Every structure is written in C-alpha cells, then in structure tokens.
Amino acid sequence: MLFNLPFITVVIVIGLGLYAMLYKRNLIKIVIGLSLVESGVNLFLVSLGYRNGGIAPIYTSAPSTHMVLPTPQALTLTSIVIGVATTAMLLSFCVVIYRNYGTLDARKVRRLRE
Amino acid sequence: MMSKIVRTQASFLYTLILIFGFYIVAHGHLTPGGGFQGGAVIATGIALIVVAYKFENIKGWVKKSMLTTAESIGLLAFIITGISGIGVSFFYNWLANSGLLFGRVVHYGINPGYINTAGTLPIMNLAVGIEVLGGLGVIIMYFLHYAKEVK
Amino acid sequence: MSWEYLVNHSPALIIIVPLLAAFGTPLIGRFSRKAMYIWIIASLTLTEIIAIIILHTVYISGKPMVYVMGANPYNMAVPPDSGGIPIRIIFTVDAFSSFMAFVASTVALAGGIYSISCEAQQSAQEKYYALLLLMLVGMLGMVLTGDLFNFFVFLEINSLASAALVSYRIDKGLAVEAAFKYAIISSIGALAFLFGIGILYGEYDALNMAMIASRMKFTDLDKIVMALFTVTLGMKAGAIPMHYWVPDGYGKAPGAISAMLVTASQASLYGLFRVSFTVFGLAANTATLGWFIIMLGVLSMFVGVTMALIQHDIKRLMAYHAISQTGYMLLGVGVGLATLGTAAFNQYGLAAMEGGIFHIINHAMYKGLLFLTAGAVIYRVGTSDLNKMGGLAHTMKYTTIFFMIGALSIAGIPPFNGFASKLLIYESVYQFNPVLSILAMIVSILTLASFVKVFHSAFMGPKIHDVKEVPKSMLIGMAILTFFIILFGLFPNIALNYLVAPAAKALANPLGYIARVLGGGA
Numbered sequence: 177m178l179f180n181l182p183f184i185t186v187v188i189v190i191g192l193g194l195y196a197m198l199y200k201r202n203l204i205k206i207v208i209g210l211s212l213v214e215s216g217v218n219l220f221l222v223s224l225g226y227r228n229g230g231i232a233p234i235y236t237s238a239p240s241t242h243m244v245l246p247t248p249q250a251l252t253l254t255s256i257v258i259g260v261a262t263t264a265m266l267l268s269f270c271v272v273i274y275r276n277y278g279t280l281d282a283r284k285v286r287r288l289r290e
Numbered sequence: 291m292m293s294k295i296v297r298t299q300a301s302f303l304y305t306l307i308l309i310f311g312f313y314i315v316a317h318g319h320l321t322p323g324g325g326f327q328g329g330a331v332i333a334t335g336i337a338l339i340v341v342a343y344k345f346e347n348i349k350g351w352v353k354k355s356m357l358t359t360a361e362s363i364g365l366l367a368f369i370i371t372g373i374s375g376i377g378v379s380f381f382y383n384w385l386a387n388s389g390l391l392f393g394r395v396v397h398y399g400i401n402p403g404y405i406n407t408a409g410t411l412p413i414m415n416l417a418v419g420i421e422v423l424g425g426l427g428v429i430i431m432y433f434l435h436y437a438k439e440v441k
Numbered sequence: 442m443s444w445e446y447l448v449n450h451s452p453a454l455i456i457i458v459p460l461l462a463a464f465g466t467p468l469i470g471r472f473s474r475k476a477m478y479i480w481i482i483a484s485l486t487l488t489e490i491i492a493i494i495i496l497h498t499v500y501i502s503g504k505p506m507v508y509v510m511g512a513n514p515y516n517m518a519v520p521p522d523s524g525g526i527p528i529r530i531i532f533t534v535d536a537f538s539s540f541m542a543f544v545a546s547t548v549a550l551a552g553g554i555y556s557i558s559c560e561a562q563q564s565a566q567e568k569y570y571a572l573l574l575l576m577l578v579g580m581l582g583m584v585l586t587g588d589l590f591n592f593f594v595f596l597e598i599n600s601l602a603s604a605a606l607v608s609y610r611i612d613k614g615l616a617v618e619a620a621f622k623y624a625i626i627s628s629i630g631a632l633a634f635l636f637g638i639g640i641l642y643g644e645y646d647a648l649n650m651a652m653i654a655s656r657m658k659f660t661d662l663d664k665i666v667m668a669l670f671t672v673t674l675g676m677k678a679g680a681i682p683m684h685y686w687v688p689d690g691y692g693k694a695p696g697a698i699s700a701m702l703v704t705a706s707q708a709s710l711y712g713l714f715r716v717s718f719t720v721f722g723l724a725a726n727t728a729t730l731g732w733f734i735i736m737l738g739v740l741s742m743f744v745g746v747t748m749a750l751i752q753h754d755i756k757r758l759m760a761y762h763a764i765s766q767t768g769y770m771l772l773g774v775g776v777g778l779a780t781l782g783t784a785a786f787n788q789y790g791l792a793a794m795e796g797g798i799f800h801i802i803n804h805a806m807y808k809g810l811l812f813l814t815a816g817a818v819i820y821r822v823g824t825s826d827l828n829k830m831g832g833l834a835h836t837m838k839y840t841t842i843f844f845m846i847g848a849l850s851i852a853g854i855p856p857f858n859g860f861a862s863k864l865l866i867y868e869s870v871y872q873f874n875p876v877l878s879i880l881a882m883i884v885s886i887l888t889l890a891s892f893v894k895v896f897h898s899a900f901m902g903p904k905i906h907d908v909k910e911v912p913k914s915m916l917i918g919m920a921i922l923t924f925f926i927i928l929f930g931l932f933p934n935i936a937l938n939y940l941v942a943p944a945a946k947a948l949a950n951p952l953g954y955i956a957r958v959l960g961g962g963a
Contacts, residue, residue: 197629203621210628217632217639224643234321248642251590255635257326258597262628264429265601269608269621271436276614288618288689358467365464373457379508379515380453381530 182223190216203273203280207266214259221248221255292342300342307335311419318415319408325418332419333426345434357427364421371413385409448498449515452508452532455491455542455581458484463574470567478557481570485550488577492546496539500943505535505957507587518958525959527649533587533958536943540798541584541711543940544805547925548704549577552697555813555918558911559696559820560609569609576602576701583708587958589638589720590648592712593631596677599705600627607694607702619689626686630673637669650720651958654951659724667725670716671733677709680771681741684764688752691760692825696816697918699756700809703763707801710767714774719951722781731779738771739880746887753827755815755895759808762851762891765884766804772881773797773866774948776873781949789869794945796865799936803858803929807850810922814844817915818899821908827895832904839910841900843919848896850926852889858926861933 189212196209225248233246274280277287292300311332318324340348375382386409387395394406405412447454462484470477499506507516510530518527534542553573560569579599586592604627608620642648644663645656657663676683687706691699717730745765752758777794780786817840818833819825834841850857853864863885871878910916929936947954 197625206625210625210632213629213632217636220636221639221642224639232322247648248639251635251638251642253326254590254594258594258601260330260426261601262597262624265605266621266624266628268429268432269617269624271433272608272611272617273614273621275436276611276617285618285621287615288693362464362467366461366468369457369461369464373461375511376450376453376457378513379511380450380457381511382513383511 179228182219182226186216186220186223189213189219201282203270203282203285204267206282207263207270210266211259211263214255214262218252218255218259221252224248297342300338304335304339307338308332311335311423315415315419316412317405318419319411320403320405325415326422328415329419329422330426332423333430336423336427337430340430340434352427352431354428354431357424357431360420360424361428362424364417364419364424367417368414368421371410371417375410381410383409383411385413386411448494450508451491451495451498452506452534452585453510453515455488455495455546455585456578458487458491459574459578459581463571463578466571466574467567470570474566477567477570481553481574482557484574485546485553485577488581489546489550492539492543495534496543496940499534499536499539500939503943505533505538505947505954507958508532508534519960526647527652527958530591531587531649531958532585533651533954534585535954535957536947537711537715537798537945538584540802540940540944541708542581544802545577545580545584545704545708547921548700548805548809549573549580551809551813551918551921552701553918554921555700555816555915556695556697558914559816563610569606572602572606572609573698573701576606576698576705579603580701580705580708584711587651588649589641589653593635593638596634596709596712597628597631599708600624600631600677603627603690603694603698603702603705606698607690609695609698610693612693616693619686619693623686623690626683627677630676633669634673637666637673640666649958650715651955654720654723655955655959657721657724659721659726663721663725667717667721667730671713671730674709674713674716675737678706678713678771679741679764679767680737681744681764681768682737684741684745687764688748688757688760691763691812692754692757696813696819699760699812699816700922703808703812704805706763706767707770707805710770710801714948717778718781718948719954722778722951727781728779731775731777731781734771734775734778735877738768738773738775739877740768741765741771742768742881742884746884746891749891750887750894754825755818755827755830755899756812756825758827758891758895759811759815762811762888763804763808765888766800766808766851768884769800769863769866769881770797770804772870772877773800776870776877777945777949780873785873786949789872791945791949792865793869793873794949795937795941796862796869798944798948799862799865799933799941802936802940803850803862803926806922806925806929807847807857807859810843810847810919810926811851813915813919813922814840814847817911817919820911820915822906827898830899830906831902832900833906833908834900835904836906836908837900837910839916840919843916843923844896844900846923846926848892850930852892853885854889856927856930858929858933858936861930861936 193209193212197206225245227244230242230244233243277285311328314323315328372381375384385393392406392409392412394404396407469480507518509518512529518531579595582595583592604620604624607623608617610616640662641653645653647653679687691702742765745761749758749761773793774797777790780790822830850859853859867878
C-alpha cells in the first residue's frame with residue numbers, strides 16, 4: 177500500500193488537473209489544470225524509476241551502487257523543460273486574448289464559431 | 291516600486307542568486323542540475339530585481355534585445371558544440387578523457403568529482419544556461435511589460 | 442567531405458541544417474532582411490537535398506539506416522558493453538521515414554519561399570522563420586527517430602512551434618484563440634502519449650521502438666497504452682471524433698503554415714502507423730486495431746466532407762476537406778493493418794497500404810497547394826469569406842490555374858495525382874469490403890461538388906475586386922507543389938516504384954526494422 181502511494185497521488189493529481197480543464201471557465205485556470213496534469217505525469221515517471229532503498233544516481237563519492245534509475249529522471253527533466261515552454265506560451269496567449277477580448281471567460285472567448 | 295527594505299534586500303540577494311545559478315550551471319556534469327536549472331535560477335534573480343524595482347527603472351539596464359541575443363547565442367553554441375563532434379558522429383564527446391579542456395582522464399569507479407572532466411558536457415551546460423537565462427528573462431520581461439499596461 | 446561521409450551522416454545532417462538555420466535566423470535577421478531570406482531558402486533547399494539523398498540511399502540499400510548520436514562509430518546502436526540493449530538517441534530511417542522526410546521538407550521549402558512575399562508586411566519576421574524551421578525540425582525528428590521518448594520531444598517541438606505560428610497574425614485575437622485551442626489539445630495529447638511511454642518503460646525497461654517491439658507481450662496494460670497512443674496520435678492527425686481543433690487551427694494560420702500543418706498532421710499519422718505496425722504489430726491483434734483505424738477513417742472521410750459542404754470561409758472549408766482526406770489514408774493503411782499476416786495481405790492488403798501511403802504524399806502536395814492559393818486569395822482580397830469574393834479569375838490568372846489543378850486533384854480527376862492514389866484505394870478496398878469502397882467514392886464526388894462551389898464563388902463571375910496577381914515568390918512556392926502534382930499524376934509509376942512501394946513494404950516488415958537496430962546497426 178505504502179509503495180503504491182505515489183501512484184495513487186499521480187491519479188489524484190491528474191484527475192484534479194483534468195477536472196480543472198473541463199469544468200473551469202477561466203482560461204488561466206485551464207492552463208493551471210494542464211500544469212497539474214503535467215506534474216502528475218512527471219511524478220508518474222519519477223516513481224517508475226524508484227527502487228526501494230536506492231540513492232540518487234550520482235557517482236560522485238557514492239556510498240553504494242544501489243541507485244534509483246536515472247533514465248526516468250532524465251525523461252522528467254526534459255518533460256519539465258517542455259512544460260515550462262508550453263505554460264509560458266499558453267499564458268502569453270492568455271495575455272493577448274485578454275487584450276483583444278477584454279475577458280478570459282471561456283464562454284465568451286468563442287468568436288471563431290460565429 | 292517596493293519599500294526600501296525590499297529593494298536593499300533584493301540588490302543584495304541578486305548577487306547571491308546569480309552566483310548560485312552559475313554554480314549550478316558549472317557543476318551540471320557532477321551534480322543534479324545543469325544548464326536549465328541554473329539558467330532558471332538566474333532568471334529568478336532577474337524576476338526578483340524587476341519586482342522589487344519598478345519595471346521602467348529596470349528597462350534601462352536589462353534590455354530585451356540583450357536577452358534575445360543571449361538566447362540565440364546560447365542555442366548556437368549548443369548546436370555548434372554538437373556539430374564539433376561530427377567527424378565521428380553528431381554530439382560525439384571528443385573532449386572527454388582527452389587531456390584538453392574539460393578533458394581530465396577519469397578512471398572507472400567512484401571518485402570525489404572533478405570539475406575538469408566530462409568533455410563537451412560542461413560546454414553544452416554553459417550554452418544551455420545562457421539560453422535559458424535569456425529565454426526565461428525575455429518571458430518575464432514581456433509579462434511584466436503587459437502587467438504595467440493593464441494597470 | 443566525401444560522398445560516403447555525407448551519406449552516412451545524412452540522418453543527422455537533415456536535423457542539423459534546419460536547427461542551425463533556426464537558431465541563426467534571429468541573429469542574421471537583425472542585420473539584414475535580405476541576407477535572412479537567402480539564409481532561410483538556402484537551408485530549406487539544403488534540407489530538401491539531404492532528404493533526397495536519404496531517400497536514394499534507403500532505396501538503394503533496401504535496409505533501414507541507423508544513426509546513433511554521440512556514438513563511435515556513428516552506427517553502433519548496441520555497444521559491446523551494454524548487454525545487447527540499444528542506448529543513446531537513435532535515428533532509425535527506413536523507407537517510410539525517408540518518404541515522410543521528403544514530403545515534409547518539400548512542403549516546407551514551398552512554404553518558406555511562399556512566405557517571403559506573403560508575410561513581407563508583418564513584424565517580427567525573424568521569429569516567424571525561426572519557428573517555421575523549428576516546425577520542420579519537429580516533423581523531421583518525428584519521422585526519423587527510432588525512440589519513443591524522442592518522438593514525444595519532437596512532437597512537442599512541432600506542436601509548440603505550430604501553435605505559435607498559428608497565432609502569428611493576431612487578427613484581433615481570433616488567431617490567438619485558435620492557437621490556444623490547438624496548444625491545449627496538443628499538449629494534453631502529448632502528455633497522454635508520455636504517460637503511455639511511461640507505462641511501456643515500466644513494463645519493458647526500454648524506450649527504443651525496436652527493443653520494445655521485440656519484448657512486446659501485449660498484456661492488458663499494453664492495450665491501455667495502445668488506446669492512449671491511437672487516440673492521441675489520431676487527435677493530432679485530425680481524425681474525426683477528435684477533430685475540433687483542425688478547422689480553427691488550419692483556418693486561422695497564415696497560408697504557408699496551413700500547408701505545413703497538413704504535413705505536421707501527417708507526421709502524427711506516421712507515428713500512429715509506426716506504433717501500430719512496428720511496436721504493436723508483432724504481438725497485438727492487428728485485425729481489431731485495423732478495423733478501429735478503418736472506422737476512424739470512414740468517419741473522418743464522411744463527416745469531414747459533409748461539414749465542408751456548409752462552410753463559407755475558404756480556409757475552414759479546406760480544413761474540413763483535410764480531415765476528410767486524412768480518412769482516405771487511415772482507410773488504406775487500416776485495411777493493410779487489418780489483413781496483416783493473412784493471405785489477403787498479399788492479395789489486396791499491401792495494395793491498400795500503398796494507396797494510403799501514396800495518398801499521404803499526394804494530399805500533402807495538393808492540399809498544401811490549395812492552402813497556398815487560399816492564402817494568395819486572402820492576401821489580395823483581404824477576406825476569407827467566400828460570399829464576399831468573386832471574379833478573381835479575371836486578374837489572378839496563375840492563382841486560378843493553380844487552384845484548378847489542386848481542386849481537380851483533390852477530387853480525383855484523372856490527369857492529376859489524387860486520381861492515382863484514390864484508384865488504388867478504391868480497387869483494393871473493394872476486395873476487402875465493397876461498402877467502404879463505395880463510401881470512399883461518394884465522398885470523392887461530394888469533394889468535387891464542394892470545390893466546384895468554391896471555384897464558382899471565388900474565381901468566376903463578374904470582376905468585383907480590382908486586384909493584381911500575387912508576387913512572384915508566392916507563385917514559385919505554388920509552382921513547386923504543382924510540379925509534383927503533375928509529375929505524380931502523369932507518371933504515377935515513378936512515385937509508386939521509387940517512393941511508395943518501398944515505404945509500404947518497410948512498414949509491413951517490423952522484423953526487418955527490429956533486426957536492423959538490435960543487430961547493432963552496422
């Protein structure tokens with residue numbers, strides 16, 4: 177049970193993120209929801225690489241060779257970097273939308289349909 | 291503009307944040323961290339100084355064009371370091387264990403971590419650090435630019 | 442630099458050239474506009490040449506090329522001390538990859554040349570071209586990589602660059618609204634894809650596609666992964682239940698970017714086919730997956746074209762047609778997947794796959810051309826509303842001719858390339874299931890009807906706009922695509938023998954792909 181706790185957290189975080197994306201009307205809250213989903217996926221990747229009792233995979237003065245897997249951590253780092261770029265871009269879209277529409281309400285930001 | 295206490299603290303912390311950021315960049319091949327994290331830390335320093343002082347006052351000495359140039363140069367340095375190994379293959383680490391810059395020969399096994407190792411990796415870390423510093427700096431500057439306008 | 446060296450390193454060079462060009466563009470653009478244009482066109486042309494070199498090499502050798510970043514020698518996929526596990530970033534270029542790389546770089550070349558005049562009035566051009574090149578890098582990386590995580594990274598590079606480009610002309614916020622939608626959809630899709638990669642990594646301890654394929658056991662978890670991959674890549678490709686970003690994104694992007702977004706969607710389609718054939722093809726029940734893809738394809742074909750009939754915005758209309766044409770590719774390759782491994786595969790399955798893959802290149806060319814002509818019309822008339830246009834044939838002669846060629850081609854009229862691939866699909870799918878083939882033909886007729894309407898309302902009738910022909914660079918961009926349309930239309934055998942048949946065979950042969958990578962690559 178305790179071992180599964182990270183995965184339960186992953187499900188909760190992703191669920192919260194999806195909830196925010198589906199039910200929140202403010203565009204910035206939608207972006208926050210996306211960030212939550214991303215954090216959930218990152219947590220999932222990191223917990224995949226965890227080994228019971230393993231230490232951080234740094235060879236500098238390492239006391240033992242029992243280490244957690246470094247690959248998922250590299251994947252997570254890459255994913256975080258991409259996430260920063262995505263979030264920054266989406267927020268700048270929000271800025272431009274606000275300047276042109278005067279609102280961030282998703283129900284009012286739908287001029288394309290007209 | 292914030293109060294004098296905040297401003298004084300910010301000017302003091304700014305130096306420390308900068309040093310810490312460059313420390314992370316420089317030790318990217320030995321410790322967790324590296325170009326992106328270090329660059330992000332440095333960009334936090336810029337954010338701190340912009341928040342503590344007014345945006346107009348900062349505009350003079352943190353220029354957007356400077357930051358975008360830093361971004362381009364960092365990216366170019368990264369890709370050129372990658373290309374420099376094309377004699378063997380793209381991103382080939384030809385400096386490692388060569389005895390040249392960052393080329394200290396490291397033997398297999400646990401060691402205390404020498405900074406003068408890992409070949410092209412520290413160079414790439416530095417390039418990425420410059421790039422991220424420029425990129426995140428530009429993002430912060432643009433957002434604060436708009437914040438002023440909305441108010 | 443000898444010829445052999447160039448050939449060996451071409452999978453890396455095709456990424457290096459546009460990447461270097463993209464990073465250098467903002468610096469060069471600061472000094473001189475003209476130098477920047479030369480820099481862009483030179484790099485795009487060089488990319489195209491390298492793509493042709495790769496195409497030629499893979500065709501001659503008949504085996505996938507392997508390129509390992511940072512390895513010594515360059516093609517050592519499995520180092521001697523790794524215990525038989527491929528490590529490092531590996532590019533695995535088989536005939537299907539090289540085919541897609543050729544498509545992507547051709548459309549990007551046409552789009553780049555086209556943009557020079559089309560975007561001449563816009564600000565921040567150096568960023569536009571940097572993003573255009575990054576978008577090309579994303580597409581090329583997606584189709585060349587042999588590693589699932591790299592696929593994700595390039596997918597994200599591609600979608601970030603595309604989203605930024607869709608919003609390039611802010612257009613009173615409308616384009617940004619479309620870009621916001623596109624960015625949210627593609628990010629959530631990419632995250633679901635990453636989640637799937639995580640599950641596969643946890644199960645098989647590998648990220649390399651060949652390695653995963655060789656270890657594939659197809660457990661229940663893998664079914665979840667397959668569903669995640671199919672849905673997200675189908676979403677990025679614009680298949681029907683997940684298509685809602687397509688009309689907005691394609692409709693609001695600048696003309697050249699709409700043309701490139703078509704190719705970007707096809708790169709996702711490539712991912713879908715690659716994953717279903719190579720990664721899951723050996724162990725999974727391909728008939729079920731094949732039928733699922735066929736159903737997606739038929740729905741996309743039919744709903745896309747019926748939605749297109751009622752549009753009155755020229756680019757939205759074309760965007761719905763893009764959805765509809767994606768359906769043909771899904772149908773063709775889906776039939777191949779459904780019959781994979783049975784006797785029927787050699788009877789008509791392979792031919793259906795060839796039809797689907799041939800349709801990819803044809804679609805990229807003629808839909809790219811149509812989007813470019815739409816961009817040209819909007820460039821001169823200033824509106825995208827068909828009801829406000831008319832009589833453009835009087836003054837914009839070349840654009841009219843290009844539009845006619847594109848429209849006849851998309852409707853599958855004989856001398857043009859759309860006919861060749863559609864005929865292949867009709868014939869082979871008819872043997873599989875006559876109903877699907879008849880549906881495909883009906884969709885083709887509706888497509889023709891829709892484009893007759895566009896042609897009539899935009900180009901025919903009395904002269905109401907006093908406009909000139911578009912500048913030369915835009916015409917050159919359109920002419921490049923027209924050249925391929927006519928070439929493949931008049932001599933479909935050239936395309937079939939040199940491009941399409943090797944690609945279909947490579948896709949249907951996952952064992953060869955796996956053996957090439959796990960055999961060490963040399």
